[in-house]
Amino acid sequence: MPMARPEIESGVREVLCDALGVDADDVVPAARIKSDLGAESIDYLDIMFRLEKRFTTPDRPFKIAQGELFPENMLSDPTLVENGKVTDKGMTVLKERMPHVDFSTFEKDRNVANLSETFTVKSLIEFVERKLKA
């Protein structure tokens, strides 16, 4: 039986509390991983490893490939980012690779510097939910 949404939510909350040392009360769906919860670069790797551990079951491993959860390496590609803005092609790739992220606000200015603002608690929950269903 697939894991129910509340169980996924509490698993993600647990991971973020342990990785970032934040209070469970602050881990609300709209909270941004960087701006609201204070994640720094190494924390993304920590979050990834902890999600893997938390959602791996005896009969199913939960492995996250590099660039699957957060857009790594992609931002140095000149066809995807031009003058600090994500190109049309870049937007298509982002949406394709990261269906768990809501890019609607980001898409208005496409400034790469604001990309991290799109990663919220909700996007992590969606990521886990999609991956468990796949």
Place this chain on the structure above:
Amino acid sequence: MRWMWIDAVTAFEPGHRMVAVKNVSLAEDHLHQHFPGRPIMPGSLMIEGFAQTAGILVGATEGFREKVILAKIARATIEQDVVPGQCIRYDASIERIDSAGASTRGTIERMDHRDGAWVRIGEVEMMFSHIDQNRAGVAFPEENFVFGENFRAILQASGLDRFLAKEPHGR
């Protein structure tokens, strides 16, 4: 030897686990400041000792070619003091490792020679970054400045020099 907070590696399972010990001695200058008349091994230096143990373990996994940097102390608890004459043991294991970095965890134990028993006094969770693979794409010097002569000497003295790369300074 400067800034080495382990004396010897006592167990090594490549890719999984490393155990190292440190003997705490009154001849160490820092103990006379911490604290005058009441020497206690600083907790911060025990965390450094654990980091050196876990860092060598992570570095050995890639033949010391990657520059392994302590990036995050996710958790560290030390519940009892260690004083001169006692011995510390760091037992570190790799939880997960990939091209970007590694997460490790383990214990800190203490042994008093009067009873010879090892007692767990702390737990640590720590992340290491392979800095040449950093997310920001920043370039670091070619030379592997992390695993220098001091680390080589420790591994050699512990009979583990077969794990050292032939050219530990280059990539």
